[in-house]
Amino acid sequence: MSKKILIVRSANEIVIKKLINYIIVTNENNIELYCLVQKNSVKLVKNIYPNIQCFIINEDNFNYNQFKKNKNLINEINENKYDEIYIPSSYLYLNNFNDIFNIANSINRINIFTFTADGNITRIKFNKLNLKLNLLFGEYIYFFILVFKIVFLSISYSLKMLLSLVLYIHRRVKYK
Structure with a gap:
């Protein structure tokens, strides 16, 4: 067959x-x-x-x-x-x-x-629900995912900079 x-x-x-x-x-x-x-x-x-x-x-x-x-x-x-x-x-x-x-x-x-x-x-x-949601909101979902990634990266970078600043201050205080 x-x-x-x-x-x-x-x-x-x-x-x-x-x-x-x-x-x-x-x-x-x-x-x-x-x-x-x-x-x-x-x-x-x-x-x-x-x-x-x-x-x-x-x-x-x-x-x-x-x-x-x-x-x-x-x-x-x-x-x-x-x-x-x-x-x-x-x-x-x-x-x-x-x-x-x-x-x-x-x-x-x-x-x-x-x-x-x-x-x-x-x-x-x-998944039928995912297909329906993507059909209705597909373009918007990609936009929100992009915005979420930008916000997440900004927060991550800010936290990294804050941690670096705290470590820098801690070292300066410790060695004085």
Whole structure:
């Protein structure tokens, strides 16, 4: 029985080629490949990979709120249960992938993996509450984390300077 693998086309062609090569090598061609692709990339994907079945999102980007309104597409995708879903990134990290994570989480599957530009593969499990919070407040969360880090570093630096001052005074008093 062949393994069903869905790739979300969320990266550039170089990363997609690297991912498909990895999938083919590790599964010895015993696979059925599917691709969730934006409408502006369909021709490119079909020209390079004619054997991959494409599911077309009618937007130029992956937007979860638009995706969940397209019941026909969701039903078409969920006719299969995928052994693996891959979410590739053109970068070494996956910032602002909340919509894509929510889309992948709504698809009938066994495992979800991320694939970064350097070929790093990570199996991920989703927490529905975290996904909803990130979808609603994702941009603000990154801002508050940044502010928290700046405040924490400022306090740490201030405490270090205060400790240095106390030690300096203690040494001066001790040696007088």
